[in-house]
Amino acid sequence: MCLGTRMAKLEMKLVVAMLLLSFDFSIVDCAGRLPNPLPRPDWNNFLTARPRDTAFFLQHRRRLEPPATQG
Numbered sequence: 001m002c003l004g005t006r007m008a009k010l011e012m013k014l015v016v017a018m019l020l021l022s023f024d025f026s027i028v029d030c031a032g033r034l035p036n037p038l039p040r041p042d043w044n045n046f047l048t049a050r051p052r053d054t055a056f057f058l059q060h061r062r063r064l065e066p067p068a069t070q071g
Contacts, residue, residue, distance in 0.1 A: 023060045030055055 029035045039051035 028059045
């Protein structure tokens with residue numbers, strides 16, 4: 001195993017954590033509305049599990065305030 005592998009994995013985890021803490025995410029359709037009902041995955045396609053015959057997108061907004069910490 002490469003010496004930088006542990007550091008690279010830690011860096012990726014930190015980037016994902018920062019994104020999740022800094023943005024609010026929601027699933028929307030092509031018109032920008034929340035689909036009703038939410039898309040269900042196609043479990044017969046085990047590689048991607050994408051919904052059948054449905055297009056959806058991930059909408060993101062920057063949070064105005066940081067999340068409250070416990071403690």
